[in-house]
Amino acid sequence: MKIIYMDNNATTRVAPEVLEVMRPFLSDLYGNPSSAYTFGGKIARDIREARELVASILGASPEEVIFTSCGSESDNTAIMSALSTGKDKMHIVTSRVEHPAVKVLCNELAKQGYRITEIPVDREGHLDMEQYKESLTPDTAIVSLMWANNETGVIFPVEEAALMARDRGILFHTDAVQAVGKIPIDLQKSAIDMLSISGHKLHAPKGVGVLYVRKGTKFSPFLIGGHQERGRRGGTENTASIIALGKACELAAKRMEEENTRVKALRDRLEKDLLNLVPNSRVNGGGPERLPNTTSISFESIEGESILLLMDEFGICASSGSACTSGSLQPSHVLRAMGVPFTMAHGSVRFSLSVYNTEEEVDFVLDKVPPIIEKLRGFSPFWKPEGQVCASET
Amino acid sequence: MWEYTDKVKEHFLNPRNAGEVENANAIGEVGSMACGDALKLTLQVDDKGTIEDAKFQTFGCASAIASASALTELLKGKSLEEAEKITNQEIADYLGGLPKEKMHCSVLGRQALEAALSNYRGEPQKEQEGEIVCECFGVTDVEIEKAIRENNLSSVEEVTNYTKAGGGCENCHDTIRELIAKVREEEAPAKRPKLSNIQKMRMIEETLEREIRPSLQQDGGDIELIDVIGNRVLVATRGACAVCKASELTLTHLVEKKLRELVWPELVVEEVKE
Numbered sequence: 070m071k072i073i074y075m076d077n078n079a080t081t082r083v084a085p086e087v088l089e090v091m092r093p094f095l096s097d098l099y100g101n102p103s104s105a106y107t108f109g110g111k112i113a114r115d116i117r118e119a120r121e122l123v124a125s126i127l128g129a130s131p132e133e134v135i136f137t138s139c140g141s142e143s144d145n146t147a148i149m150s151a152l153s154t155g156k157d158k159m160h161i162v163t164s165r166v167e168h169p170a171v172k173v174l175c176n177e178l179a180k181q182g183y184r185i186t187e188i189p190v191d192r193e194g195h196l197d198m199e200q201y202k203e204s205l206t207p208d209t210a211i212v213s214l215m216w217a218n219n220e221t222g223v224i225f226p227v228e229e230a231a232l233m234a235r236d237r238g239i240l241f242h243t244d245a246v247q248a249v250g251k252i253p254i255d256l257q258k259s260a261i262d263m264l265s266i267s268g269h270k271l272h273a274p275k276g277v278g279v280l281y282v283r284k285g286t287k288f289s290p291f292l293i294g295g296h297q298e299r300g301r302r303g304g305t306e307n308t309a310s311i312i313a314l315g316k317a318c319e320l321a322a323k324r325m326e327e328e329n330t331r332v333k334a335l336r337d338r339l340e341k342d343l344l345n346l347v348p349n350s351r352v353n354g355g356g357p358e359r360l361p362n363t364t365s366i367s368f369e370s371i372e373g374e375s376i377l378l379l380m381d382e383f384g385i386c387a388s389s390g391s392a393c394t395s396g397s398l399q400p401s402h403v404l405r406a407m408g409v410p411f412t413m414a415h416g417s418v419r420f421s422l423s424v425y426n427t428e429e430e431v432d433f434v435l436d437k438v439p440p441i442i443e444k445l446r447g448f449s450p451f452w453k454p455e456g457q458v459c460a461s462e463t
Numbered sequence: 464m465w466e467y468t469d470k471v472k473e474h475f476l477n478p479r480n481a482g483e484v485e486n487a488n489a490i491g492e493v494g495s496m497a498c499g500d501a502l503k504l505t506l507q508v509d510d511k512g513t514i515e516d517a518k519f520q521t522f523g524c525a526s527a528i529a530s531a532s533a534l535t536e537l538l539k540g541k542s543l544e545e546a547e548k549i550t551n552q553e554i555a556d557y558l559g560g561l562p563k564e565k566m567h568c569s570v571l572g573r574q575a576l577e578a579a580l581s582n583y584r585g586e587p588q589k590e591q592e593g594e595i596v597c598e599c600f601g602v603t604d605v606e607i608e609k610a611i612r613e614n615n616l617s618s619v620e621e622v623t624n625y626t627k628a629g630g631g632c633e634n635c636h637d638t639i640r641e642l643i644a645k646v647r648e649e650e651a652p653a654k655r656p657k658l659s660n661i662q663k664m665r666m667i668e669e670t671l672e673r674e675i676r677p678s679l680q681q682d683g684g685d686i687e688l689i690d691v692i693g694n695r696v697l698v699a700t701r702g703a704c705a706v707c708k709a710s711e712l713t714l715t716h717l718v719e720k721k722l723r724e725l726v727w728p729e730l731v732v733e734e735v736k737e
Contacts, residue, residue, distance in 0.1 A: 370496075372499065372500070372524050374465075374524035375475070375523070375524055375525055375528060378475065379476075398623070398627050398630030399499075399631050400499070411496045412496050415496070415499050415522075447481065448481035448482060448521060448528075449520060449522045450492065450501055450503040451496055451501065451522050
């Protein structure tokens with residue numbers, strides 16, 4: 070069965086060009102970049118080039134790029150570094166819709182006595198900037214706000230938020246794993262102090278990430294060991310994946326325009342036509358400030374896992390914010406924070422596209438999904454043929 | 464991704480008896496949109512008390528749909544007396560088992576069946592029985608105790624898997640623990656068989672592990688089981704307990720009381736000094 074992959078915010082395929090450049094480092098070029106002899110030492114040069122390519126897509130300097138193992142490590146490192154260099158500051162500002170790498174860490178820190186402020190979002194998923202401004206205090210060690218939301222694609226005004234933090238002498242970190250490669254980023258012009266990237270979200274393999282740390286920012290390493298990454302992250306370099314990430318960033322920079330034109334057009338068509346074909350459906354966080362590849366659509370009166378498994382029968386891959394798919398019993402914290410009613414939250418499906426998706430694939434999804442929704446609604450106790458949901462259940 | 468059995472998948476993809484029985488004379492509706500799953504069961508019962516037709520409508524995940532489909536298959540052709548006896552475990556078994564986190568789907572089926580039978584008997588819609596324990600999912604103490612009893616549950620996690628209670632904000636976890644202890648206590652005397660020595664030792668060890676060590680460890684102390692001779696339980700104290708003057712009191716009061724309550728009423732705890 071052909072796979073129709075529309076779950077690129079979960080992970081992406083490794084680009085063939087990326088696989089090609091990393092392959093030698095998994096076979097012949099196995100030397101340790103820290104070694105004195107040429108066979109190992111020359112690999113350090115390849116890593117330097119990869120670092121330059123990553124820096125380039127961020128508008129940063131190469132020495133501001135630290136390679137890590139994943140986005141979660143980058144997020145953890147940034148927040149823990151701010152706390153250990155922030156003297157006795159005990160306050161962290163974040164949002165209600167962060168990725169677990171930030172959210173769960175903050176929950177743990179709260180147990181240790183740190184004060185956490187989670188800034189709410191409105192129905193469209195936009196950050197409450199007034200409340201954000203008021204939350205910044207002399208006791209605030211760090212602000213951590215995602216650049217773009219993984220479930221809805223909603224983009225936060227992080228550059229504006231970073232300026233407000235800088236004015237008050239507060240460190241600013243952003244989890245940009247969904248944003249890098251999809252929207253232009255220029256850190257030189259911004260007040261962002263730290264930023265996280267995850268390789269596998271932009272067609273590099275899993276197991277590699279980046280933490281950008283602005284020059285002059287006080288920093289304390291998370292993983293302590295050797296002198297690698299100039300003493301900022303111990304551990305022998307994941308050479309092949311680092312080379313891959315460099316190439317992936319180079320490709321992403323080149324494809325950014327396609328992402329914002331062709332991919333966006335595919336997404337827009339998928340979204341518009343699904344809403345037309347399926348009554349009582351809506352987009353969660355569908356405003357203009359959104360990633361070009363993401364749409365979160367809720368289908369009223371049915372449950373997301375059922376939708377995903379019926380789509381799976383046709384090879385269509387997507388995600389849901391429903392309770393049953395998450396392993397918890399409540400629908401996604403992002404949709405709940407946005408006040409999406411239960412009638413809608415349980416039946417949400419996120420499609421996230423990439424440059425590898427085609428018009429034909431969108432046609433296929435548009436052909437298969439509406440009958441699936443109809444089938445499930447056909448035996449839902451909450452679905453009334455005229456489209457009225459029981460008032461008592463909303 | 465959940466690991467469903469082929470039978471669950473098959474019933475999910477091709478649900479049996481989806482829809483509503485026309486002129487149903489037994490209707491049971493349970494669950495709600497907020498909870499994430501709901502089931503409406505409609506039955507046609509003939510004059511002799513045989514279930515002629517059964518249909519379901521489900522809002523929920525694959526296993527909720529499969530459980531409802533299985534329930535209707537189990538019900539068709541059964542007498543009311545036989546139907547009454549169908550447990551949630553039987554629904555799960557019919558499907559070749561459910562992932563443990565999804566057992567609540569089978570419980571939902573059992574609840575719908577109860578509601579339908581009571582509707583058939585013309586009983587007024589049941590008022591909510593007991594007190595709400597889990598605010599997130601609206602689960603009462605009566606429902607939780609029933610699930611503990613019928614499925615022999617012993618941890619909060621299991622209670623959540625079967626009833627959803629405790630799966631949200633987690634504020635009710637302490638209350639759930641108390642309910643588990645309460646049910647276990649109720650059942651203990653009736654079920655207490657004569658223990659073999661090996662069983663006794665194992666139960667003592669388990670009780671220490673689960674009920675006693677965590678609270679001692681919180682205060683920086685600990686206890687170790689050295690030996691069991693007849694009804695004498697020999698233990699040694701560690702950490703803060705070893706130097707604590709009150710430890711003798713702790714031992715007799717806490718450890719002995721728990722062991723007598725949960726293992727054997729004649730146990731005597733003795734501290735071994737090293």
